[in-house]
Amino acid sequence: MAYLEDTRRRGTEKLTNAQLKETLYLFGIKPEWWITALIIIAPLMIWEFLARTDRISSLFFPAPSVILLTSIQLITDGKLTIHAGVTLWRVFIGFCLGGISGLILGMAMGWSRSLRIIVDPLIAAAHPVPKIAMLPLIMILFGIGESPKIVVIAVTTFFPMLINTVTGVRQINPIHFEVAKNYGAGLNKIFTRVIIPGSLPLVLTGARLALNMGLLLAIAVELVSAQEGLGAMIWLAWQTLRTEELYVALFVTAALGVIFNFLLQRMTLYLIPWQTEQKI
Amino acid sequence: MRIECQHLAKLFRTGDRNIPALEDLTFCVEEREFVCIVGPSGCGKTTLLKIVAGLLEPSAGRILFSGDSNDGQPRSALVFQEHGLFPWMNVIDNVAFGLEMRGTPAKERRDRARVFIEKIGLASFAKNYPHELSMGMRQRVGIARAFVANSQILLMDEPFGSLDAQTKRVLRQELLRIWEEHQKLVLFVTHDIEEAVLLGDRVLVMSGHPGRIREEIAIPKGPLRDLPFEDQPELMEIKWHIWKILEEEVLKSLQMPS
Numbered sequence: 001m002a003y004l005e006d007t008r009r010r011g012t013e014k015l016t017n018a019q020l021k022e023t024l025y026l027f028g029i030k031p032e033w034w035i036t037a038l039i040i041i042a043p044l045m046i047w048e049f050l051a052r053t054d055r056i057s058s059l060f061f062p063a064p065s066v067i068l069l070t071s072i073q074l075i076t077d078g079k080l081t082i083h084a085g086v087t088l089w090r091v092f093i094g095f096c097l098g099g100i101s102g103l104i105l106g107m108a109m110g111w112s113r114s115l116r117i118i119v120d121p122l123i124a125a126a127h128p129v130p131k132i133a134m135l136p137l138i139m140i141l142f143g144i145g146e147s148p149k150i151v152v153i154a155v156t157t158f159f160p161m162l163i164n165t166v167t168g169v170r171q172i173n174p175i176h177f178e179v180a181k182n183y184g185a186g187l188n189k190i191f192t193r194v195i196i197p198g199s200l201p202l203v204l205t206g207a208r209l210a211l212n213m214g215l216l217l218a219i220a221v222e223l224v225s226a227q228e229g230l231g232a233m234i235w236l237a238w239q240t241l242r243t244e245e246l247y248v249a250l251f252v253t254a255a256l257g258v259i260f261n262f263l264l265q266r267m268t269l270y271l272i273p274w275q276t277e278q279k280i
Numbered sequence: 281m282r283i284e285c286q287h288l289a290k291l292f293r294t295g296d297r298n299i300p301a302l303e304d305l306t307f308c309v310e311e312r313e314f315v316c317i318v319g320p321s322g323c324g325k326t327t328l329l330k331i332v333a334g335l336l337e338p339s340a341g342r343i344l345f346s347g348d349s350n351d352g353q354p355r356s357a358l359v360f361q362e363h364g365l366f367p368w369m370n371v372i373d374n375v376a377f378g379l380e381m382r383g384t385p386a387k388e389r390r391d392r393a394r395v396f397i398e399k400i401g402l403a404s405f406a407k408n409y410p411h412e413l414s415m416g417m418r419q420r421v422g423i424a425r426a427f428v429a430n431s432q433i434l435l436m437d438e439p440f441g442s443l444d445a446q447t448k449r450v451l452r453q454e455l456l457r458i459w460e461e462h463q464k465l466v467l468f469v470t471h472d473i474e475e476a477v478l479l480g481d482r483v484l485v486m487s488g489h490p491g492r493i494r495e496e497i498a499i500p501k502g503p504l505r506d507l508p509f510e511d512q513p514e515l516m517e518i519k520w521h522i523w524k525i526l527e528e529e530v531l532k533s534l535q536m537p538s
Contacts, residue, residue: 175360175364178359182356197369273409
């Protein structure tokens with residue numbers, strides 16, 4: 001009897017939980033997201049209150065409403081769009097150059113043992129070097145202007161792409177190669193039907209890492225040497241003490257990172273329908 | 281198609297030691313024969329299948345395939361223990377893989393794959409991916425893939441090893457049914473003596489370390505092949521006989537310092 005009582009009580013508990021969840025499902029938003037929203041909104045409101053009542057310096061911590069207005073103004077006069085556009089363009093070109101060469105070399109290294117043995121020590125030596133430290137050297141080699149910036153971003157995106165691609169190819173179960181060979185697959189078919197789909201999950205993880213690091217390095221390079229771009233905007237805002245612009249640039253940078261991750265996650269779901277849980 | 285193995289041997293090299301996996305294997309498999317190979321674990325059963333499949337080169341000896349029709353289709357299709365399906369292809373593409381490799385146009389190979397998918401009772405799962413299927417269903421897909429490839433030799437490496445008893449029983453009957461319909465040469469590796477006796481026209485009993493053939497046993501088959509094991513007393517006797525041989529082998533391998 002006691003057992004029955006117990007299960008019944010547990011049953012009702014579950015019901016109330018479900019009801020609670022249902023009420024939280026307003027506008028089709030997951031209940032957990034309400035909590036996330038609260039975590040973001042509450043501090044902003046406190047910040048706004050503190051700035052307006054002059055309890056914190058509005059020179060260093062301008063009220064969120066001021067930051068919002070500034071960003072609207074920066075968007076309408078085109079400044080923000082240009083800076084963000086320049087940064088995005090650099091990340092994109094750098095990723096195309098570095099990411100794609102990382103992908104190609106990674107495939108080759110995953111496939112060929114001897115190439116792996118030859119190249120591996122070079123990668124191990126070059127990978128941990130902070131790429132921003134190479135900027136002066138790259139500027140000596142590539143001059144000033146756009147190219148050294150793009151080269152730094154390309155070098156940065158190259159490594160995560162390469163390492164993930166090599167691992168992606170290497171972790172394919174050898175049985176899949178045997179099956180393919182057994183059914184008479186040539187090198188072409190092994191490549192398109194086994195190596196590419198088999199390594200794709202890790203390649204996409206590599207692309208995500210590469211884009212994040214590319215954005216990071218783009219900002220860093222722009223802080224040091226650029227007239228345009230989000231990093232340059234941050235540095236200029238700091239030097240002229242226009243803190244609201246500084247915050248705008250920071251938020252836009254953060255938003256770009258979030259958008260990159262979101263898009264790549266969507267792409268992963270679409271490209272890898274055979275994986276239920278994402279290994280990211 | 282007929283397979284003749286003559287004095288096959290295989291050495292594996294680990295470091296500076298040569299480990300003999302197979303030694304002096306000689307046997308024939310006739311056309312349309314269902315031959316099972318049993319042996320203690322590590323006796324080189326899988327190695328033997330891979331050599332027959334052409335995935336490994338023998339260190340000595342040779343295999344002759346006679347009656348090769350040579351119309352471009354692969355000579356043999358191998359059904360793996362598990363993980364044999366491509367996780368990135370749905371059921372129909374997995375089943376049609378052999379045809380795809382031969383350059384059959386997409387529509388034709390899908391149609392032919394669909395026929396077999398229906399035969400194994402997975403018609404409503406054609407678009408599903410392997411991870412969405414149970415182990416038993418996956419094994420059925422693997423078998424269908426081998427049959428669709430329409431090679432004359434079917435090599436099976438403990439295809440039912442990881443399945444529960446009921447599923448195993450159903451799949452064995454299914455395999456026999458499809459085999460009787462298509463009449464292929466089957467080389468079936470298992471560690472399950474009962475399975476070997478039940479399915480095979482002939483059983484090759486192997487010894488371990490290195491793998492050799494201890495005994496060849498012809499299994500008398502009545503017209504009703506898929507009777508349950510318990511209803512065939514003469515098979516019980518053979519099973520007992522094989523077990524006696526294997527017990528000796530297993531004991532020997534346990535005493536042997538590795």
